[in-house]
Amino acid sequence: MKNKKLNKWLWKWHFIAGLVALPFVLLLAITGGIYLFKDKYEAPKQKHIKYVEARGQAITFQEQLQIAKKAFKKQPNAMVVPMDTNQATEFISGRFNHKNSIFINPYTTKISGKISPKDSNMYTVRKLHGELLLGKFGTKIVELIASWLFVLIITGVYVFWPSEKQGLKHFFKVRFKQGKRILFRDLHTVLGFWISILLLITLAGGMPWTDVFGSSFKWVQNVTNTGFPKTWSGRGLVSEVKGDAIPLDVMVLQAKNMALEGQLSVGLPMSPKGVYTVYNETFNLNKQKRFYFDQYSGKQIFKHNWEDVGFLMRGRMWVMAFHQGQFGLWNWILMLVLTVLLAIVTIAALLSYLKRKASGKWGTPKVPAQFKVGYAILAIITVLGIIFPLFGISVLCIFIIEFFRKKKAV
Numbered sequence: 001m002k003n004k005k006l007n008k009w010l011w012k013w014h015f016i017a018g019l020v021a022l023p024f025v026l027l028l029a030i031t032g033g034i035y036l037f038k039d040k041y042e043a044p045k046q047k048h049i050k051y052v053e054a055r056g057q058a059i060t061f062q063e064q065l066q067i068a069k070k071a072f073k074k075q076p077n078a079m080v081v082p083m084d085t086n087q088a089t090e091f092i093s094g095r096f097n098h099k100n101s102i103f104i105n106p107y108t109t110k111i112s113g114k115i116s117p118k119d120s121n122m123y124t125v126r127k128l129h130g131e132l133l134l135g136k137f138g139t140k141i142v143e144l145i146a147s148w149l150f151v152l153i154i155t156g157v158y159v160f161w162p163s164e165k166q167g168l169k170h171f172f173k174v175r176f177k178q179g180k181r182i183l184f185r186d187l188h189t190v191l192g193f194w195i196s197i198l199l200l201i202t203l204a205g206g207m208p209w210t211d212v213f214g215s216s217f218k219w220v221q222n223v224t225n226t227g228f229p230k231t232w233s234g235r236g237l238v239s240e241v242k243g244d245a246i247p248l249d250v251m252v253l254q255a256k257n258m259a260l261e262g263q264l265s266v267g268l269p270m271s272p273k274g275v276y277t278v279y280n281e282t283f284n285l286n287k288q289k290r291f292y293f294d295q296y297s298g299k300q301i302f303k304h305n306w307e308d309v310g311f312l313m314r315g316r317m318w319v320m321a322f323h324q325g326q327f328g329l330w331n332w333i334l335m336l337v338l339t340v341l342l343a344i345v346t347i348a349a350l351l352s353y354l355k356r357k358a359s360g361k362w363g364t365p366k367v368p369a370q371f372k373v374g375y376a377i378l379a380i381i382t383v384l385g386i387i388f389p390l391f392g393i394s395v396l397c398i399f400i401i402e403f404f405r406k407k408k409a410v
Contacts, residue, residue: 005371007159012365014155017148018349024132024145026346031129033339036325036332038122049103049113054085058106061248064089065268071102071111081252081264088112092265130209140390143210146203147391151384153196160189181355187348195341202338205323208316212389217316226310232290237301238273239294245269246298251276254298261287269295283326285317 061079068076068091080090088103101115117123124133131138162170171193174186207213221227231237251266255278258264262282269275276293290304306314321327325335357363385392 147388184352205319226312
């Protein structure tokens with residue numbers, strides 16, 4: 001049996017937090033759903049850049065590299081190996097948001113185009129989803145809302161959980177014939193319950209991108225040595241300077257012979273002592289590998305398999321990929337359905353509230369005056385506050401305000 005007083009207290013805070021978070025959650029659901037179509041939206045717009053007519057003799061990759069060096073402001077750090085004759089060769093400079101790509105037509109020796117993530121409309125959608133177009137301040141707002149969403153889900157499941165009298169049918173029961181308020185309430189609670197676990201996993205996938213939690217998570221990875229190995233990016237690995245460097249074409253041929261799964265790339269030496277890196281990018285994460293070669297002899301110096309990555313980083317990369325629907329069609333459809341259902345759950349909550357609320361009042365659920373939060377609940381709040389620092393700060397502010405409000409009332 002549920003504690004009725006605790007149930008009312010949790011419902012009150014679920015209600016208040018939900019009311020504050022509602023517009024942001026709806027925005028996150030909509031922008032997240034739109035961003036899932038990023039590849040489908042951009043593919044036709046970039047086709048004339050990425051694909052060329054295979055006519056005549058292609059120039060060497062080494063010659064293409066020289067063209068790319070002249071076109072970039074900074075030295076290119078990687079090349080994506082084209083697997084078909086009609087693909088332009090992509091050279092990359094920078095990483096993440098600072099990444100820029102130049103595509104070279106190997107038959108005409110001309111640059112077929114340039115692509116930067118910042119030039120896409122989907123980049124704006126992503127920024128709206130991740131930071132409300134408000135920079136670092138917006139990122140912290142999204143992190144705060146996401147942190148409270150964990151609490152909303154946990155409290156929502158507790159409040160919704162059926163009594164013995166209600167039985168298992170309560171998990172599926174949507175009452176269509178008892179008025180709009182009841183209908184919207186049931187849509188919110190029943191659908192909300194069934195997407196709760198999936199939503200928790202998806203939220204976990206978004207948290208590593210946040211400022212405060214994300215930084216803390218990276219700190220834990222570094223302290224516990226459970227992130228990427230220091231040599232994952234080639235740090236500390238050097239070539240023995242001896243004679244002339246081998247041509248890029250030799251390394252490309254060697255990379256192709258490895259038959260690695262997914263997109264194949266060659267990391268370029270950034271200095272005379274730098275190394276070549278052959279790596280693949282695939283969301284079958286267990287198949288990701290990295291090989292490091294001396295740029296003068298072509299001899300393999302070192303290698304990494306996915307198993308060499310620390311377990312916290314492996315878990316982080318998995319939930320982040322899942323969050324973006326990158327494990328195949330099933331994952332993409334699942335995330336799209338989740339965004340639609342989350343929008344429905346959010347709108348249903350608002351409509352149910354508006355139907356329930358008396359004119360001129362907020363309609364906040366009442367809690368018995370003599371109710372006191374137990375140590376177990378305080379312990380859970382404390383743990384959540386430590387895991388999600390912005391949530392912890394916001395709860396502390398609420399407790400301080402409540403304390404002085406009650407003191408003033410006395």
